Amino acid sequence: QVQLVESGGGLVQPGGSLRLSCAASGIIFGIYTMAWYRQAPGKQRELVARITGGRTSTYADSVKGRFTISRDNGQDTVYLQMNGLKPEDTAVYYCNAKRVDTDYWGQGTQVTVSS
Helix, strand or coil, rough: EEEEEEEEEEEECCCCEEEEEEEECCCCHHHHHHEEECCCCCCCCEEEEEEECCCCCCECCCCCCCCCEEEECCCCCCEEEEEEHHHHCCCCEEEEEEEEEEEEEECCCEEECCC
């Protein structure tokens, strides 16, 4: 059974930082491209950052220079370090594992940026 379990969300003030984690089980983690998506109320889910098994990463323009995605293949975990958070970063953040036509999602973790 495949599980992706996110953690690390919460309430933070503008300019603050959070680190999200996603622990995977039931997959050969190292061969999956891992990604973080987010969905704000009333908006479509959007890609935030993606990292391949070879650790090539890509980012949405809105988070470049502020967010960093990384992975630990020994711990089957992907991280999202979020710095300089803005109110518009408020959303539910989802972990995704993808390989060819196989797609898995976590349950999501809420990130709220507010003073």
